[in-house]
Amino acid sequence: MSDHDDAMTGGVMAGGAMTGAKVAIAARGITKRFGALVANNLADIVVADGEIHALVGENGAGKSTLMRVLSGMYAPDAGTIEYHGRDVTGWSTATAIGEGVGMVHQHFMLVPTLTVAENVVLGHEIRRGPMLDRAGAERAVAEVAARSGLDVPVGRRVSELTVGEAQRAEIVKTLYRGARLLILDEPTAVLSPPEVQDLWKVLRRLRAEGTTVVVITHKLDEVMEISDRVTVMRHGQTVARMSTADTTPRDIARAMVGRDVVLAGDVPAVSAAPTAREDAVASKPVLELRNITVARKDGTPAVSGLSLDVFGGEIVGIAGVEGNGQTELIEAIAGLSSVQSGDIALNGQVLKGTARDRYDAGIAHVPEDRHQRGLVLEYDISDNLILGRQREYSRRGVLDRDAIRQNAVEKIEQFDIRPATPDAIAGRLSGGNQQKIVIAREMTRTFSLLLAAQPTRGVDVGAIEMIHRRIRAVRDEGKAVLLVSADLAEVMALSDRIAVLYKGRIAAILPRAEATEEILGAFMTGVVAEAAQ
Amino acid sequence: MTAIMIFLAQTLRISVPYLFAASGGVIAERAGIVSLTLEGFMLSGAFGAVLGSFYSGSAWIGVLCGIGAGLLCAALHGVASIRFKADQIVVGIAINLLVIGATRFLLQLTFGSTSNSPRVDGFSTAGGGLANPMIWLAILTVLGVTWMMDHTVLGLRIRAVGEHPAAAEASGLSVKKLRYIAVAMSGVLAALGGVYLALDQHQFTDNMSAGRGFIALAAVIFGRWHPMRAALACILFAAAETLQIQLQGSTVLPTQFIQMIPYVLTVVALAGLVGRAVPPAALGRPGTE
């Protein structure tokens, strides 16, 4: 694998020149639009035969879209795809699979009511006449799994699998179809550290057998650990291609973000005052979580016996790999799901009831999913600016249209929402402007606790700064803030204290000054277990 | 003893249209296509059968024409809900209205009557009706559909498409094609239910399906979308109906209450009071999202 050295290096677009290794797949000038959104804008990627290639970029950079174009799920609006030198632009999933290109999606493409073996063979069944040969399928699937060191219960229903098992079933599925090019979309997002190590073992074994692997990720340590070569995307475009051996995490990060960034071990660039807590501590906590347990929809525990205090005048940031209970924790506090046991208290009062009661008690909530929760996409800006506050804007059950419009005009001005027309439909706004509606609405409530979940996800840089400023302002007014973000840099930039959530428990709570990325990373990945508790 | 035999034979005869239509309904619903159309498919089959039998003088040609009519309706349902992603519930109801209207229209044009067709060649009613080959065809259909759904490749694919179409698509299957196949099968089978009705009575009468398609749909749900359980539900509903006929005139239980049994049981099943009825996950959702 050392023959990549002559390939392009950091930040330079060196075209597809790769000597010594044949090109497995190459996409050039790919453009893909969804409505007004341009997900890929002349994106390129060249993957050499037999390498592990990392495709990195921030959330929303267009990585998944590009890979879906490659695997035939989407037809590109412009650009070409070459597979082993042949033009295959616009091929279908079926053709791509037939040619040996398989993709493991972030959301698994498995039918929950069928068994692992049935899922694996679906579309390429082992037949006896018109009949499905179940025993034969299970044997064949077990064989493929064993060959690559993947441990899956072939006869079990997918609905009964753990996440790790389901992912392995997905990989077996693509291998069973004869994949020689395997694309994995954020495979580690749902895995525990030991499972991640197992996955790396499998991928290395596949590479040794001549399979080409593309891994989508935004985690730099993974890139360094597993990949031979890296392609970096930003805003739908390819901005850099490099050989992993010749690069550093800092170079990759700079390419991802487009400027110098703070990395592990650096001094925090943003001077958040981590002292706020000391003067607050004398008072009673605003939010008290006492031993709360929250279940997921499928009944498995998402949050287990968690306790945490958040005081007025501080921002407590929750760090953690996604899927460790962050969503469920916030929704339980907001009254959108119920706790199985334990108490949630706000200003000493135990919270009960629904979201409406929580608002009345003094909670403001910036939800993590503005498309599902935070906005009614077909409502206009003015109606969205009163969502959850509709009682403030009505008298005896009748909406006060004048007040609603007046409010819209004010908030649009104050928060620079564009277009500046109250009757613009929220669903047609950019992500940043949509989030400004949510921020404008929530931060102008009367509240003592702000729940901010992924407050800057999919938001442009200008809006990010505004949102961060507003969150700090809330803290400076003496209110409590509980922040959840998948972006560790954001948690570190804003928080006064940082709690690490791992498997539904708080693995550590650290003052900002003591929290380095290494320490947090160790707790986030379960390397150090529950030290602070 | 004979009383029981008569009861069983009559139950079987009454259950035939339900067995056909419910078998079709299971296939379509498992593929994710809502089957409010069974009623219309059935009525179209009845009319097609009478038309075919009338002009050819052969009951078997009637069967083929009935199947053709069902396929025609199924094609309409398929194109509207699969190609155009129209709301399947709305389209289903419209197809039922369409078939009622169209059969009345054609009844006037071809037979000059608003209520019924002339007598046509049908199947023998000897042996308490058990000589009718369609009764045995219905039983074979139930067994065949059960075998297909549980053991064949096609059955596996249909189940995958109705449960998680995106996964089926990612596996290289054509969701649309499979759904067209499933709707066509449901059209043919439900139409056969109507064919049986018409050829058993040797004529077409206005709106002769009389809600049987909805009873079949009730059986599909009560049978929790499995062909064998749905068939058992059909027989249960038919037995209740037989009881109602045989008790006619007695005052033990008003007939209307026996008529309600299938519907009440279905509502109870949906409420989860006797084993939760959980529909296929992608039921009624167009496309592959």
Added chain:
Amino acid sequence: MNWLNRAVEALLPPLLALLVALVLGDLLIMSVGQNPGEVYRLLIEGSWGNPWGFAQVIFKATTLAFTGLAVAIGLRAGVFNIGAEGQLAAGGFMAAIAGLWLPAGMPLLLAIPVCILAAAAGGAAVGAVPGVLKAKFGAHEVIVTIMMNFIVLALLNYVVASHLNVPETLHTPDIQTGGLTRLSEFVPAFHGSAANTAFFIVLAAAAALWWLLFRMRAGYELRAVGLQPQAAEYGGVNVRRVWFAALTLSGAIAGIGGINYVLGYKGYYEEGFAGGAGYLGIAVALVGRNHPVGVIFAALLFATMSQGGLAIHALVPKEIVDVLQAVLIIAMAVSVPEVRRLLGQVRRDVA
């Protein structure tokens, strides 16, 4: 420009659907050897072309507007009420019961509201069943409302046939009070038509629903539930309660529809009077784009087709109208997603 966009998106599908139905109507008429122009002329003449026909359109539109509004309010909340047929029958039955039970001399100003309330209660009771089952157990309202149609009709059949009928008939005795005034009292030219003041009641109901949907907080919350239940829940709305309330209200509105026939026309409850108006309510709501004003116009359209069908019977079997109504519904169901997709494309191309 926003309102223009929305108007195009709302009006284009019904116009397209109407066009499809007209073209198919032409083909059908020509296939039986008649001249489409002549048939359509007769159709219009038999409905809007003379006072009696017009009044009959009003009469038929009244029931359809009630069931259309019922379906529309449900759909606005994201619940599909297919049970308007049974709710309409139950409402008519309860109106008749109230009219029978109230003393004969009772002033109409008092008797009519009582009868209307009874009709609303009858329909609401039927609508509440799927409402409870959906809110409590998550049972899908489409199947439950269909099943309820059969259950309610069987139940009413039992009560009327066994206990309440005038011998040898399938209707109840005449009501003692609560009858609605015929419009022919005000416009003599309407003589012979059953059109009655229920038409004004449905206009008032449409106005009230418009007010509820677009001016009241409850309507804001109800529409949010219909568009995005998760966002509504986040907005402090009890989604399950809204589903229940919407299905119950929907049932009540369909139930009030029963007064048009029972209080305004026959003066008694008669087996089978609903006659498909509940199912057609789905079509009316669909063509009317779930907007109260649209529903009124859609009801007039469907009523015109039904009434006009009687006038063309000499040339073409009147059932052609049933066929065309069904075609209109299918074309409408097809063109709604299609128009939205095309408009999306146009917007993209422009942008």
